[in-house]
Amino acid sequence: xxxxxxxxxxxxxxxxxxxxxxxxxxxxxxxxxxxxxxxxxxxxxxxxxxxxxxxxxxxxxxxxxxxxxxxxxxxxxxxxxxxxxxxxxxxxxxxxxxxxxxxxxxxxxxxxxxxxxxxxxxxxxxxxxxxxxxxxxxxxxxxxxxxxxxxxxxxxxxxxxxxxxxxxxxxxxxxxxxxxxxxxxxxxxxx
Amino acid sequence: xxxxxxxxxxxxxxxxxxxxxxxxxxxxxxxxxxxxxxxxxxxxxxxxxxxxxxxxxxxxxxxxxxxxxxxxxxxxxxxxxxxxxxxxxxxxxxxxxxxxxxxxxxxxxxxxxxxxxxxxxxxxxxxxxxxxxxxxxxxxxxxxxxxxxxxxxxxxxxxxxxxxxxxxxxxxxxxxxxxxxxxxxxxxxxx
DNA sequence: AATTCGTTTCAGAATTTTCTGAAATAGCTG
DNA sequence: CAGCTATTTCAGAAAATTCTGAAACGAATT
Numbered sequence: 001x002x003x004x005x006x007x008x009x010x011x012x013x014x015x016x017x018x019x020x021x022x023x024x025x026x027x028x029x030x031x032x033x034x035x036x037x038x039x040x041x042x043x044x045x046x047x048x049x050x051x052x053x054x055x056x057x058x059x060x061x062x063x064x065x066x067x068x069x070x071x072x073x074x075x076x077x078x079x080x081x082x083x084x085x086x087x088x089x090x091x092x093x094x095x096x097x098x099x100x101x102x103x104x105x106x107x108x109x110x111x112x113x114x115x116x117x118x119x120x121x122x123x124x125x126x127x128x129x130x131x132x133x134x135x136x137x138x139x140x141x142x143x144x145x146x147x148x149x150x151x152x153x154x155x156x157x158x159x160x161x162x163x164x165x166x167x168x169x170x171x172x173x174x175x176x177x178x179x180x181x182x183x184x185x186x187x188x189x190x191x
Numbered sequence: 192x193x194x195x196x197x198x199x200x201x202x203x204x205x206x207x208x209x210x211x212x213x214x215x216x217x218x219x220x221x222x223x224x225x226x227x228x229x230x231x232x233x234x235x236x237x238x239x240x241x242x243x244x245x246x247x248x249x250x251x252x253x254x255x256x257x258x259x260x261x262x263x264x265x266x267x268x269x270x271x272x273x274x275x276x277x278x279x280x281x282x283x284x285x286x287x288x289x290x291x292x293x294x295x296x297x298x299x300x301x302x303x304x305x306x307x308x309x310x311x312x313x314x315x316x317x318x319x320x321x322x323x324x325x326x327x328x329x330x331x332x333x334x335x336x337x338x339x340x341x342x343x344x345x346x347x348x349x350x351x352x353x354x355x356x357x358x359x360x361x362x363x364x365x366x367x368x369x370x371x372x373x374x375x376x377x378x379x380x381x382x
Numbered sequence: 383a384a385t386t387c388g389t390t391t392c393a394g395a396a397t398t399t400t401c402t403g404a405a406a407t408a409g410c411t412g
Numbered sequence: 413c414a415g416c417t418a419t420t421t422c423a424g425a426a427a428a429t430t431c432t433g434a435a436a437c438g439a440a441t442t
Contacts, residue, residue: 002268007310007317011324014303020428021296023212025400036327036367037320044419054402059420080410081418090330126198129228133202136227139281142353149356162333165340173217211398216430237388245432250390271440272388 004050008037012051023104027053027061030072032086041074041083069096091155102147106140113137195241199228205244214295218244218252223261225275232265232274260287282346293338297331304328 004012012033019029030051035042042050047058064086065071070093074083087093113133121127155162195203203224221242226233233241238249239324253275256262261284265274278284304324312318344352 005313005317005320007307007313008320010303011307011320014300018296018300021214027401037323039316039319055419056403056422057401060401063420064275071377090326094330094334105209109205109209116198116202122196122198125230126196128230129196129199129202132228135281139285142350143285146353159333162337165337218431247390247392247433248431251431254390 004034008034011037023101027051027057028065030169031058032063032065035071035084036086038085041076042083043081043083045081047084068100089155091158095151098147099151106144110137110140110144113140195225199225202228214292218242218248219256222249222252223256226262226275227277229276232276234272234274236272238275261289282347282349286342289338290342297335299342301328301331301335304331 012030015029016026016042017029019026019032022029024032030053031047034047034050044055044058044062047062048055057093062071066073069087071084071086074085076083087096112134117130117133117137119130121130149157150158206224207217208220210217210223213220215223221244222238225238225241228376229356235249235253238253239246242249253262257264260278262275262277265276267274287367304327308321308324308328310321312321318354341349341352
């Protein structure tokens with residue numbers, strides 16, 4: 001990793017560390033960061049040199065990152081090597097990331113809950129457990145349908161939604177007739 | 192794990208597997224699931240028996256789950272053992288979970304980006320890298336301020352926001368004067 | 383102050399995940 | 413098709429994480 005400027009190097013190392021927390025691994029995070037920060041596409045050999053990891057590791061990681069849609073393949077005329085970049089639009093990257101995490105972290109759970117809830121309960125304990133599972137299923141279901149809606153927004157509208165922030169309550173109150181904001185009463189956490 | 196009904200057992204095992212994908216580990220996930228599904232609080236010994244993991248592992252994991260605010264300590268009169276449950280309100284659990292992930296996954300990155308952006312660039316490459324970092328910083332910043340706003344909503348209002356789903360565009364268009372929904376034009380991905 | 387019951391700590395064992403290097407594969411080019 | 417260059421695969425090495433058992437600790441009780 002000797003050819004990188006200290007600035008980029010720190011960026012890359014940080015993403016390496018975060019990689020593990022984001023369901024990737026160190027190399028995946030580092031490669032992504034390197035490509036993200038690089039002004040032009042890099043080939044596998046460049047990456048090997050820059051990060052000082054084995055050529056095969058780079059190859060496997062690039063393949064996986066392509067599976068995540070987080071890196072793109074580019075070709076140069078008269079050069080048969082593969083070059084790689086990250087998508088330009090950070091919003092698109094964000095959408096991809098969320099989509100991917102939903103697929104890996106949420107969907108399987110939803111499927112299991114759906115199955116378990118429909119089983120016939122064997123006793124009082126099961127009955128209670130199923131009630132709890134239904135609560136969880138309901139919550140996750142609401143979140144995912146909301147997400148499915150929001151996901152369809154184009155970038156300007158998504159940005160607008162984010163920009164709205166707290167002001168969204170005004171519309172909510174108007175739309176749902178909850179009336180003006182009350183003090184939290186017993187039984188509501190209020191946050 | 193012989194004393195659990197098949198239904199609860201499957202639930203527990205699934206959460207064990209998912210645990211790893213959610214930044215926990217298997218035992219953490221299993222204990223949480225067990226407590227979540229259980230009709231009443233359990234003590235550490237109960238958990239050891241139910242999951243067939245070592246007593247010390249249960250102890251450490253309970254401590255960590257308390258750190259995540261995902262399990263609560265309960266006491267019974269005339270019994271000096273500690274008993275544990277999960278918070279009742281699934282919304283609260285969800286809030287906790289998101290908060291915790293933000294703290295672990297987002298905040299550190301934001302701090303690093305903030306630092307790196309303010310450094311003086313050593314060359315053209317650094318200049319480009321910093322521009323990219325600013326893009327990323329801007330996106331994450333927007334997301335977190337939005338989150339900070341939404342987090343303050345009480346449960347009914349949060350539910351209302353979710354219920355709104357796609358209809359939110361109407362308010363957005365009204366609020367931002369973007370005009371009626373257009374076809375995506377060049378430079379917008381549209382999703 | 384010794385006993386009992388419950389909890390915590392921590393070194394190292396067991397397991398899982400990640401990474402490497404050597405060999406296989408694939409696809410041009412002359 | 414022989415010779416290159418670039419890429420991929422995969423068994424096992426290396427590293428990181430998770431788990432255990434034995435011992436320490438703490439606090440109430442006799």
